[in-house]
Amino acid sequence: MACLGGCAAGxxxxxxxxxxxxxxxxxxxxxxxxxxxxxxxxxxxxxxxHDVPERWWTTFDSRELDRRVEQALxxxxxxxxxRAALREAQExxxxxxxxxxxxxxxxxxxTREKQSAVSSGVPGGVGPFTLYNAxxxxxxxxxxxxxxxxxxxxxxxxxxxxxxxxxxxxLTLAGNVVxxxxxxxxxxxxxxxxxxxxxxxxxxxDIAEKQxxxxxxxxxxxxxxxxxxxxxxxxxxxxxxxxxATRNQLATYLGTTPAQLDAAPLALDAxxxxxxIPVSLPSQLVDQRPDIxxxxxxxxxxxxxxxxxxxxxxxxxxxxGSGGSQALHAGDLxxxxxxxxxxxxxxxxxxxxxxxxxxxxxxxxxxLAKADADWQQTVLVAFQNVADALQALEFDAQTxxxxxxxxxxxxxxxxxxxxxxxxxxxxxxxxxxxxxxxQQARITLIQARAARLSDTAALYTALGGGWRRDAGxxxxxxxxxxxxxx
Numbered sequence: 001m002a003c004l005g006g007c008a009a010g011x012x013x014x015x016x017x018x019x020x021x022x023x024x025x026x027x028x029x030x031x032x033x034x035x036x037x038x039x040x041x042x043x044x045x046x047x048x049x050h051d052v053p054e055r056w057w058t059t060f061d062s063r064e065l066d067r068r069v070e071q072a073l074x075x076x077x078x079x080x081x082x083r084a085a086l087r088e089a090q091e092x093x094x095x096x097x098x099x100x101x102x103x104x105x106x107x108x109x110x111t112r113e114k115q116s117a118v119s120s121g122v123p124g125g126v127g128p129f130t131l132y133n134a135x136x137x138x139x140x141x142x143x144x145x146x147x148x149x150x151x152x153x154x155x156x157x158x159x160x161x162x163x164x165x166x167x168x169x170x171l172t173l174a175g176n177v178v179x180x181x182x183x184x185x186x187x188x189x190x191x192x193x194x195x196x197x198x199x200x201x202x203x204x205x206d207i208a209e210k211q212x213x214x215x216x217x218x219x220x221x222x223x224x225x226x227x228x229x230x231x232x233x234x235x236x237x238x239x240x241x242x243x244x245a246t247r248n249q250l251a252t253y254l255g256t257t258p259a260q261l262d263a264a265p266l267a268l269d270a271x272x273x274x275x276x277i278p279v280s281l282p283s284q285l286v287d288q289r290p291d292i293x294x295x296x297x298x299x300x301x302x303x304x305x306x307x308x309x310x311x312x313x314x315x316x317x318x319x320x321g322s323g324g325s326q327a328l329h330a331g332d333l334x335x336x337x338x339x340x341x342x343x344x345x346x347x348x349x350x351x352x353x354x355x356x357x358x359x360x361x362x363x364x365x366x367x368l369a370k371a372d373a374d375w376q377q378t379v380l381v382a383f384q385n386v387a388d389a390l391q392a393l394e395f396d397a398q399t400x401x402x403x404x405x406x407x408x409x410x411x412x413x414x415x416x417x418x419x420x421x422x423x424x425x426x427x428x429x430x431x432x433x434x435x436x437x438x439q440q441a442r443i444t445l446i447q448a449r450a451a452r453l454s455d456t457a458a459l460y461t462a463l464g465g466g467w468r469r470d471a472g473x474x475x476x477x478x479x480x481x482x483x484x485x486x
Contacts (some may be wrong), residue, residue, distance in 0.1 A: 008146020010307025033397035050278030054466040061272035075255030093155040099148040102140035135324025147311025154304035161297035168290035175461040186450035288464030302371035309361040389459035396452040410441035
């Protein structure tokens, strides 16, 4: 593409330099997350300078998760739409190349006319008569200042933009499927934990009512237990509603309707936390992230459009020619004496268009400045995304460790409260408080585990997904394209 602009008007495209930094966060990247006090002691190691795996979602070691992502990549309408947009852009780029070649058209016609005495020089005029003609016309506009070449360059850059958009669609869809699946597993476990606590509280209420009937407990104790049970039951419908909504969203990602969704329940315990996390170098991020590559392509489009607008203000040289036959009878076409031809050379220099061409050039230059600023902003947001994901993983590890300790302590307290209650050493209020604390700690621990898994997926997507240096596109997208191309 670079050769197209060698002698063309306007600026030659050059992608801006990436930020001159050697890390994503203010502090150097730690070797691993600190999870010494976590539930299972699983630290995640950061591998600086390593590329994200081609099929990064497989690092969670879940067949059901893999199946869902593959189904989404093969059946989602958003992928089909992005692929169609890429084909459209490619066809437009191929069509633009036609401007480099002469245009050849064949024509044929018949004209019924009568010439007046004034135009023909014959008293009384000539005719009426019918004139038949057949000809081949050739025209060619010499691209003196590269306006056509800049237009082709713009179309090719638009194709590159659509390719980056397709890669972004693959990456975003895979990330959404993983995140929704983890959210589904988290909500399912929260529902299960809440139902277990409700069963405990119903058993406690049954005991309280029996003891009240024999006079061992007061009515206020029974009411306290009943109120706590009702409060816990009230948390269940919202959780089930969120679970249903998450599965409905998952169905959309997988390219099906909620009624047709065929996805086996995903258990949070069945999803493995990736231990080794590759972290690409900051200098590579501008090549890996599809949104940055898309912004680069739009910047290239804007640069080429400046050339198109500049060339439109300069002389246009056109060659034309035609050859054919004219006859008064259709059967005489191409007979002796009917041949006709013409050659022409035209030069057009715009002189006055009311400032239209000048302002179009200035508008193109402003669009180029905007595209450059948009590129800079996209890069900044990308670096922010990676920094946020890296720091989230570090803090997630600390949160999970603290929540695991809290849940363990709440479980021990609940066991102790139940034992003391059975021997009459404590009252209902202490038992209910212990159950409430354990419920909160259990739910929070489930959420912390899911957040750590989701933030790991967020880091993969923030880094641009699977990356292949030689092809300049995510491996995940390239691999899937080979399965769904048609």
